[in-house]
Amino acid sequence: MDLESVLDVVLVPRPGASPALREVEAFLARSLEEAGAEVHLQAFASTPHGFALTWSAALLLMAGYVAAVAARRFGLALALAFLTPALLLAEFELQLSPVSGLLPAVEHNVIGEFPAVEGAPRLVFTAHMDTTTHLGDHLDWGRWGALQGPATALALGVAAAGLLLRRRGREPSRRLSVPLALLATVPFAAFFVFQTLGPVVREPSPGAVDNGGAVAALVLLADALSGRRADAPVGVEIAFLAAEEERTLGSRAHAGALLGGPPVAVVNLESIGASRDLGLVMEDGFGLRRFRSPEPFVSFVRRAGSRLGLPLPARPLPFGTLTDGRSYLARSIPAVTLRAFTGGAFPRQLHSARDSRERLDPAAIRLAVDLLRELVAQADADPRAFADLARTPHAPKPEG
Numbered sequence: 001m002d003l004e005s006v007l008d009v010v011l012v013p014r015p016g017a018s019p020a021l022r023e024v025e026a027f028l029a030r031s032l033e034e035a036g037a038e039v040h041l042q043a044f045a046s047t048p049h050g051f052a053l054t055w056s057a058a059l060l061l062m063a064g065y066v067a068a069v070a071a072r073r074f075g076l077a078l079a080l081a082f083l084t085p086a087l088l089l090a091e092f093e094l095q096l097s098p099v100s101g102l103l104p105a106v107e108h109n110v111i112g113e114f115p116a117v118e119g120a121p122r123l124v125f126t127a128h129m130d131t132t133t134h135l136g137d138h139l140d141w142g143r144w145g146a147l148q149g150p151a152t153a154l155a156l157g158v159a160a161a162g163l164l165l166r167r168r169g170r171e172p173s174r175r176l177s178v179p180l181a182l183l184a185t186v187p188f189a190a191f192f193v194f195q196t197l198g199p200v201v202r203e204p205s206p207g208a209v210d211n212g213g214a215v216a217a218l219v220l221l222a223d224a225l226s227g228r229r230a231d232a233p234v235g236v237e238i239a240f241l242a243a244e245e246e247r248t249l250g251s252r253a254h255a256g257a258l259l260g261g262p263p264v265a266v267v268n269l270e271s272i273g274a275s276r277d278l279g280l281v282m283e284d285g286f287g288l289r290r291f292r293s294p295e296p297f298v299s300f301v302r303r304a305g306s307r308l309g310l311p312l313p314a315r316p317l318p319f320g321t322l323t324d325g326r327s328y329l330a331r332s333i334p335a336v337t338l339r340a341f342t343g344g345a346f347p348r349q350l351h352s353a354r355d356s357r358e359r360l361d362p363a364a365i366r367l368a369v370d371l372l373r374e375l376v377a378q379a380d381a382d383p384r385a386f387a388d389l390a391r392t393p394h395a396p397k398p399e400g
Contacts, residue, residue: 037112050100128244213273
């Protein structure tokens with residue numbers, strides 16, 4: 001399979017549940033079939049408009065909070081100040097969909113399984129294939145996201161202070177309480193602008209670094225595995241995931257399907273092709289739940305890297321940033337994310353038209369494919385050792 005021809009198909013704006021994404025899915029399914037994989041589409045419930053719905057609801061709740069403070073209805077203001085973070089907790093931490101699920105859709109993961117002996121441990125490679133478009137980028141969102149906690153505390157404090165003063169027979173000053181209430185809404189309004197207005201006013205992203213290069217790498221890997229024998233000692237699965245940009249709903253569904261089968265370990269790919277500077281994201285998770293990749297599996301990946309002269313250092317994600325890797329770690333499936341960095345830092349200007357084909361280095365994509373092939377060969381060489389490390393669950397994040 002020729003890399004450039006793969007990129008020709010993949011590098012188009014392909015948001016969740018869109019016709020463009022379905023066309024890319026069909027291409028990827030054909031590519032896996034031609035490589036000799038057994039292919040199936042895994043359907044799951046998605047929320048392609050979830051971010052717009054959730055952040056619109058959060059902003060409306062905070063607007064109601066300000067109105068309640070202005071009307072001196074501090075009990076109502078306190079309830080709305082609690083309800084806003086409760087909604088965000090339900091949507092983003094618990095992955096429930098009280099608001100985002102109002103406009104549901106069905107999406108599909110494209111999964112190809114290569115032959116192996118019955119009951120063989122499985123090495124799974126994943127990459128998300130969907131794109132999205134927002135204003136700002138991951139570092140901007142992290143800065144404003146970090147302010148939502150203090151903003152919530154301020155909102156609760158203003159409402160509670162108003163109630164307390166009322167009980168003492170005093171009237172809170174509107175000159176102070178209303179400006180403070182407005183200040184508490186600012187981080188939520190910022191996310192409304194980033195997440196809701198971005199797709200409307202910004203040219204859609206073709207998703208080269210995020211995550212077309214990784215998708216292309218897995219197509220090339222599948223092509224390299226086309227002659228894999230039926231009695232291979234380790235099963236290899238390639239999964240193209242949808243809805244990573246929708247709270248990692250696609251990988252959540254995929255992780256659930258992996259439970260109860262043979263031992264399995266997952267290498268998730270992100271931003272492959274951005275550079276030859278590859279690192280491992282070893283901590284991932286949610287706002288309140290964090291996980292670390294198990295050391296035996298990390299060592300397994302690094303051994304393969306050392307054979308190619310790749311040190312694969314640990315690299316942190318920016319605050320508030322996530323990968324599909326969290327879905328597997330949350331289910332105690334050994335997983336690690338292989339990610340390319342630029343200048344040792346997280347790539348900028350993703351989720352925009354600037355994430356274009358010119359940013360991809362074909363040699364860097366091929367280097368990543370070489371690493372993936374080395375991982376397969378290493379697992380095949382000692383399937384019993386691989387099975388043992390595939391049984392090692394994630395490590396919780398150390399305290400402190």
